[in-house]
Amino acid sequence: MYNKKKLTILLLLMLVINILGPVQVSHAATIDNVIGTLAASSVPSTDGGANAFDKLFSLLFDKILGPILNIFGGGKATTTSPNNPIKVTPLPSEEGSSGSTDSGVLRGKIIVVDPGHGGSNPGAVDNGTRETDNNLAVSLKLRDKLVNAGAKVVMTRETDRTVAPEGSSLGQELAARVDIAEANNADMFISVHSNSNPDPSIYGAMTFFPDGKSSKLALAVQDNIIRETGAVDKGTSSATFYVLRNTTMPSILVEMGFVTNADEARKLQEDNYRNKMAQGIFNGAINYFNN
Structure with missing residues (x-):
């Protein structure tokens, strides 16, 4: 278990470095873009005030490391806040569609x-x-x-x-x-x-x-x-x-x-x-x- 935790921390640090570290200009992502992407993530926040690092931590553990290492039983299901529903423009329905x-x-x-x-x-x-x-x-x-x-x-x-x-x-x-x-x-x-x-x-x-x-x-x-x-x-x-x-x-x-x-x-x-x-x-x- 101790070795598993060390491996988890090491992978986490490597992922953080790869995301936030310098990359080739043609593929570079600015810090604002990374934070903006995290802020738009559908991973739910329990306290409503999580900062960018909290969201990054949650994203890495719930969506990447969790499923890989089965740390938390396979990760959480993606949900949508009831106060901010996804806007959907419906396509023409099939016969008998209920909408x-x-x-x-x-x-x-x-x-x-x-x-x-x-x-x-x-x-x-x-x-x-x-x-x-x-x-x-x-x-x-x-x-x-x-x-x-x-x-x-x-x-x-x-x-x-x-x-x-x-x-x-x-x-x-x-x-x-x-x-x-x-x-x-x-x-x-x-x-x-x-x-x-x-x-x-x-x-x-x-x-x-x-x-x-x-x-x-x-x-x-x-x-x-x-x-x-x-x-x-x-x-x-x-x-x-x-x-x-x-x-x-x-x-x-x-x-x-x-x-x-x-x-x-x-x-x-x-x-x-x-x-x-x-x-x-x-x-x-x-x-x-x-x-």
Whole structure:
């Protein structure tokens, strides 16, 4: 054991000399660079105030000498501070992806998800599907993805009901949704809807934003919806919808597709397609916060 400790100390000194000692100019690392690298290390500090030598010592023992000599049972697992989550820009997901691999990227963000319509107001109804059901199903999947990423999610509704007391006017119903976002000081407001048109041949997804703001959020979400679902891209546009013009945070209203189009109505009822739609909105939200 004594010889092992001597060998450990000797190796430690050699590594320190090699790191901090003079080297050829073409490969030299300045002291500032070395310390900066150590400071950015993901090795956790227990006292929050460790100096550069403490971090160097921890790095050498935990990551180099420990695994080699089995001094401390193979070293520590790398962790990330909960107050400084790694920022991840998600790639297009595979079929059925849940987005759970992005855990922590939205920590500290408050996002209000608003499934349009509900209760006595089912929204557009055609081809055997109701808008309110599509909106809620996708919104619940979106909620789960956002929660997995660390966000605090506030739903305006989680069941088939109105947000304002039953019997309230449309204005009161819309105001109740806005009030939830404002009362929670939300960082983002996402309203989820399904579209309709007298012409059943029209189909595709589109995203609206309040005039003069939130266009970047709308573009990010729309691009990712199209990437995930393969839906026809009907673009983004400013709009004066009540929930957009009366919210103070970045806000969008997503029209996922047309229930009046038979093919799109069928897709909007499929669990896999709903998951892709939620994944697209989720990816767009992350891209917006990361850029």
